[in-house]
Amino acid sequence: MTQMPKLQFQAEYKEIMSEAHSRPPFDIPENHNVFYLAFSCTQVTAQHVRMLIDSKAKDSGYRHVIGKLDGWVAKYELHTEFISLYLLVENTLSKEDVLVRLANKIDFDLLEINLAIWLQVASTKKEFRKIFSDWSVFYGGGLREGGEVRATLAPDDAGFIDFVVLKGSAKEFTLGRRIQRLIELETYRVMTLKGLPLARSRATELSKLEKKLESISANMNTVAHGEGEKSEAVFKELCALSNKANHMQSGSRFRYSASRAYFDLVEQRIDWFDEKKIGGLHMLSAFVSSRLKPAIDTIESMGKRQQDLVDDVARVFALLRTRIELNVGKDNQDILRSMSERHDQQVKISQTVEGLSAIAITYYAVGLVSYFLKVFAKEEIVPISHGMMTALSIPIVFGLVILGLRHMRSKWH
Template identity: 30%
Template sequence: MDHELRVRLAGEAHTRPTVPISPPAMVLHEARFHDDGGEASRAFAETLAVAQGLGPLNPDVDHLLLETADGSWKWERHGEFSTWTFVRSGHFDPSAALQAPQFLTDAPGHRFVAAAVFVTADVPNDEELDRVFGRENAENERVGSMLSGRRAGVWTNFRVGADGWTRFLFALPDMNQFRAGRAMRRLLEIEVYRMAALFALPMAKKAQREINTLERLVGSAIANADKPESEILDALIDAAREAERIAQHTAFRFGAAAAYRRIVDQRLREFREERIEGLQRISAFLDRRFAPAMDTCTSTQTRLETLAKRVERAASLMRTRVDLAMATQNQLQLKSMNENAKAQLRLQRAVEGFSVAAIAYYAFSLASALVAPLSRTFGSAGEAVLKALLVLIIVPAVWAVLKRLREKL
């Protein structure tokens, strides 16, 4: 018996199909962040599908490819964003302001990528490149690479134009439509994941400023060792709490940026770039402009982890100092209590001695009153002897009774 997930899992290898690309054509590609897990994006894609005569989409559908009279369009839902791709055949003026299809304009989410790729059959000359990207200068650096054994080429300046689109020129002198579609997919993924990864940079810069403040605070707390240990420990605990807050706030974005960077690096390797004379390769440009931003995020995360460990070590030392101080104080208190107990014991013994004397005196007085009538019989000498005997009996008896009572207590 087959497992119930066999067919579904086997089909995962064939999901998100690639759109074949044949020149001349124009590809418009947008990526939009979503806040609801992509449900609004899926609902919008379902509306477009129903308008084309298709039925409602399954709730777990993450992609859709449709052919319309105007061209092909594709929707894909990813972890934190959705992408929309529109492919239209024909010649287009790359220098003209682009007018996106209405469905791209109405798509939900916050757009962070808008790429316009113009597909041609021939490798462009400098004049054609100027028409697409403007005249090259220090403010408008152009990059490009030949791909897959020089069967295709890509040119761009990675700049957002006045109309909001980043332009690419994709030449296919010797590549079939299916390989061209896969190469196009890699190109668009490089742009999308590059931009998605860069969203960690502002967060990293802000975190660095906060880390600088915390490092100064921790350094000051450690340097001022003459302050009370409890005050230093409170400062370190506050620093640890703030470091943990920063770590929780940045963990997802830094983790996502690292994953996106790996995808960009992998797609660049799959390009199998070759140099175009006079131009910087796309990978070289990204190594110079994109990689440092990602290294900043990585170093910020490392600094944050190091700071947390440093605070923990310092707090541990302070706790040890506090524990030693408390132990010393406890020893002094125990010594004082011991001395007080000894003094109380001496006082108690003295009081007990007085108590024996007082009780014995009263007992003797009572006994003397009892033997007073015997003085007529034995005389005064006999009375004195009797009283002496009473003292010898009463004092030990009182002492023995009090001792027994004390032992019971």
């Protein structure tokens, strides 16, 4: 029998394939509640929490671990920004009891808690109503298979968000999946809102930068051609404004993008939740949507304003650069014009000097020629006087001098 060849998969193959099966829900048996924490911590602390659940999960590559923690079924999940810890605890325990026992295993001072949920599961309507009877404000609705949900959506004195779910006729696995989606909905809601304080804190500073840009743009219109010092001052102000705008944008880009991504996840969970309205009770999904949409609009609006500011600064930079280049071009034209005028002056001076030089050379050359002509005058070889011969030689010598100077100048050029 021919042996099947072994395939060479990409390095991330197992991680990619296992992602679809990660974060499996709990089976929720009778008489159990869910204790949930979403937190941030150092890698060392995360490793400690992982190994409490599974001693083999020492490597940071373990993103999802299911096991036992102090006798409870526990699930550890590593997300991009936070870690989630699910505990399945007996309904005879309160959240205070669970916290006390966990404090013996985990140092809570090392955790930065993003969300804490205490979710109770009721088997009967009587038990269900009894749990939320003393809640002053709550939201909820009907679920599939006769289930119902109620939630405070506001932290109690210990910082926990309280939920209670009526299981109805749902099986253990179905109930576990429903509760996991419910917890994910609240987790992603809280993570979405993490961008809101940042957006609000940037509003005042952003308004100042926008007014500063408006002022710089106005100053550019008052700077006349040739005022180099004022242009340099405007350029320095614009550079400082650009640095601030880009620093603000880079410092909030991730948070705003993350809030948008979490909001999309919230909407997915709401669609999946399929909550039904019960009487005049404000539905949980409707409350989340109505309160979360203005928050994400504020976050996105602030992100757009920051991007618009960066783009506007870039456009003003381009305008100032074009203006400077035009000014430089005009200055260069003035310099070239001045150089051309100087060249014309130098040509005229050169021509004048050349003429004077020709006269001077002719003067000395005629003097030499006169000595030569004296010989002919004494011997009376030519019937013309010495003075007449000297006079007649002047134009000839001058012409030869001019021709010689022009010939030399043509060689120089």
